[in-house]
Amino acid sequence: MTKQNKLKHIKAFSLCVIVAFSSYAQNPDNMTNNTLLQEWTGSYQGVPAFDKMKVEDVSAAVEKGMELSLADIEKIANNPAAPTFENTIVAMESSGKELDRVFTYYGILSSNMSSPEFREISSKLAPKLSEYQSKISQNEKLFQRIKAVYDASQKKPLAADQQRVVDLTYKSFEMNGANLDAAKKERYAAINKELSSIYNSFSNNVLHDEENYVTYLNKDQLGGLSEGFIKSAAKIAKDKGRDGEYAITNTRSSMDPFLTYSTERELRKQVWTNYYSRGDNGDEFDNNKLIAEILKLRKERVALLGYDNYAQWRLQDRMAKTPENAMALMNAVWPAAIARVSEEVADMQTVANENGDNITIEPWDYRYYAEKVRQKKYDLDSDEVKQYLQLDKLTEALFFTAGELFNYKFTPVAEGSVPVFHEDVKVWEVTDKDTGKHIGLWYLDPFARAGKRSGAWATTYRSYTSFEGEKNVLASNNSNFVKPAPGEAVLVSWDDANTFFHEFGHALHFFSSNVKYPTLNGGVRDYTEFQSQLLERWLSTDEVINKFLVHYKTGQPIPAELVAKIKKASTFNQGFSTTEYLASAIMDMKFHLADPTNIDIDKFERETLAELKMPKELVMRHRTPHFGHVFSGEGYATAYYGYMWADVLTSDASEAFKESEGGFYDKDVAAKLVKFLFAPRNSMDPAEAYRLFRGRDAKIEALMRDRGFPVPKE
Incomplete structure (x- = not known):
């Protein structure tokens, strides 16, 4: 993001x-x-x-x-x-x-x-x-x-x-509120002031729970975990003063692989509970009351402007325009997503039964047994794939992709020539491959540490403008990969590699900007994720796979048969990934369409998900008490649906490449991509920009095909 x-x-x-x-x-x-x-x-x-x-x-x-x-x-x-x-x-x-x-x-x-x-x-x-x-x-x-x-x-x-x-x-x-009368302006400002403090408290509460809920293991509790993960966990524990133990931190980068591979079911439950209970532990850092107050204040504020609800106000300048349009898209995909979850759970339960595990699949089992199903159905072991996903080689793959599509060259700057805020941060100069023209600098901060918020994100320290002379771009990508033990390679999952490409897509959006005024570097929320989601598609191209996916020890390229398995399994577990995301997006919208008077956040979340027939075997990607996208500020409030809106564009645009003579590296399509979808930023209406690229509006059918869901009949 x-x-x-x-x-x-x-x-x-x-x-x-x-x-x-x-x-x-x-x-x-x-x-x-x-x-x-x-x-x-x-x-x-x-x-x-x-x-x-x-x-x-x-x-x-x-x-x-x-x-x-x-x-x-x-x-x-x-x-x-x-x-x-x-x-x-x-x-x-x-x-x-x-x-x-x-x-x-x-x-x-x-x-x-x-x-x-x-x-x-x-x-x-x-x-x-x-x-x-x-x-x-005012x-x-x-x-x-x-x-x-x-x-x-x-x-x-x-x-x-x-x-x-x-x-x-x-x-x-x-x-x-510029058109409000004096009394309403005063109240509008007071609400903003109150909200700003609540948002700050929400963020700090989540960060507190991320830092303070750590699961420590002894050497008898490491079953199923990879050697690299164990070494990293040992180093983290040692850094925390627990030498001889192994630390599972309360972040996705630590939680996700643990839940996928650990054979210790009770520990999986503990780690899962810690992660999904952030901001929801009934203590002084609990966020439920803050959320209720946020919803009340947001509704009161937009009512001053004459809107029925916050979603109506927020979406008027987005591509969706109305909450009804956003909900229509999500409702079109939701039934197929939860139907696929039922199929996935049935497959997992079969594996568990065959193993004699005598369990019923619970949320803390989903990743673990999904991995077993992946191996059974596709003979694909995610940990085997990780051996070919080195962070350094993936970084080179980013640069290759940028060179092919945008004609950019990335050159590391001399150490010490550009100030950085931590020793982990590396910097590259970005230039045009042909002319040598300087474009900007790219900063990479890849590793998790205390005091760093979880997740992955992109940002700029300076954006391109030309109204006061051409300004170069200073862009940054930030990740939370687990830092390896000294001398060890950084190996990441396929999902994390996708995210790495995704965030780099944002950076390329920054670097390719060709706008005159700062305001035009902004974006429409349900459109700005499109460019980054689209860049994910280049990870699975043959050119990237053959050049950059090599074994971290032997240097041998990834075997063709393993690549074939990866591509064959491309729609595997789409029920899980689509449903956990959509549940968060739908809840975001439902909260802001509801009457917040006397709202019980936990009860509303529980009852709404029940009405949606949310599968009991998984949870929202971001449960409400730690849903920072929506409640630590307003950037994604009633806008989390935007990832799916953007993904419709992504699926449709990638079909434009697939249909072209040169595939994903077709020069003509790439030129149109840069000209119409990256360089303009917010200097034109996004719908118009997409039509200039594609010749028509995007169609949902491409999204359904991508996810392996039934395509709606026209």
Whole structure:
């Protein structure tokens, strides 16, 4: 998933971003030596001084940055000249540079290098930063200037990219209460302030449970686990002061392989329970009451604007447009998904019975017995596949794909020439293969550690724009692979390799941007996952498989018969993966369509899933109490469906490559891909962009074919 950590005032207004970049200012004076505010220096158009950032500098830097940004806004709002695109919209695009720089560092300290001290700082400033945003979104003079430019453009349209910026800016202000009367504006701002604190608390609670629920094993409890996993678990335990034991941390990268391979059923249950109970342990870090309050406040806020529910307000500027359209897509796929789960569970129960295990499949058994079925049905052992999935070789595969499709070349920078925030972070320069033109830098932070949020994400420290001269791109990919013992290779699962390609797709979207104004680097949530999901398809191409999937010990290429098994099993376990995802997406929408008055979160989740006939053998990918996409901010609230919306586009677009003469490396189709689907970012309507690429709208039939589900009859 992408998290573009640039807060460009109201033109990219998002409470998710507000929370993600909160801090607390104690001493805004004497800012000369505060690294976080200073212009970036050095090569590559200047880079962040990550090696010099300090938590103690954050508070004062954010306070001063807000002060300077608001001064910029006041200057625009009080300009005596008649409002024009240049003196109002462009001026806003150029404002708040100091605060942007602070937020770059803040994003690292929040997501990659968090600490108790930093969390305390962030919780204190969350409401202040919300007030800062309200001072912009409710600045009447500023809005009247924006409205004047917008109204004039409706009579005499501007150049296409300029018109898009005006439309997006005006819509953003309108959606965030600029047209409300004074009393409603005051309440709107108060709600935002309260929500910002709750979001911060939600995130901190989840992080607490991820850090504090660790399962320790002794040497007699390692049955089924691979040698590499055991060595990593031993190192983690040693680092935690438990030398001689083996640590299973409360993150997906540790939980998933343990549940897949461990023969210790009771320990599988314990690890599963720890993971899916994050934020739901009935203690001071429990998130259920916070969620109920979030839902109430969100509904009250959009009611001020005249909307019936939060989903209606949120989806108006998305591709789906309405919650009904989003639900229609999910409802079209759901029956096929749960039907496939029934088939998968039956296969697993058969294997368990044949083994004489005398059990009924439970959620903590699903991955374990699914792996047994995979081996039985397809003679495919996931652990055998992992031997050919080395992180270093997969990184080379990313670069190869980028070179073939985008003509990019990745060259490692000299060690020490670009500051990094942790020794694990590596940096590459990105250039055009033919001309040598510099495109930007790519940072990779691959390993899990204390203080780093779970999951995988992409972000930018600087995005491409040209309105003040061409700016290069500083993009980053972040993963949570388990760091190996010294001298050991990093081996990942096929699913993790897919995710690695997915997040790199976001990075390529950043690097290929060809937009003039910062606002156009944003995106429509149910569209921006499309580009990254599409890039996953190149992992399974023959070119990548034959060049980069080699055995980590022998260096021998992956056997053709193993590749054939992987491709034959491509739709295996689609019931599980589709259902666990869709359950989260549907629950997200159902929560925001419901009446939140006196809502019991746990009961609502349980009863809604029962109505959906959710299979008892698995759970939501993100259970509600730790559903950070939706409740640690608003970036994915009523928008988690967007992954499936984007996947319809993905399946359809990949068929365009399959149908072409050159397959997935067809130069003509690749050129159209870059021109229409990557480079424009948000400078044109996504539906229009897709039609320019494909010649028509996407069709759901491609998605159903991809997943091996029955294709609906026309």
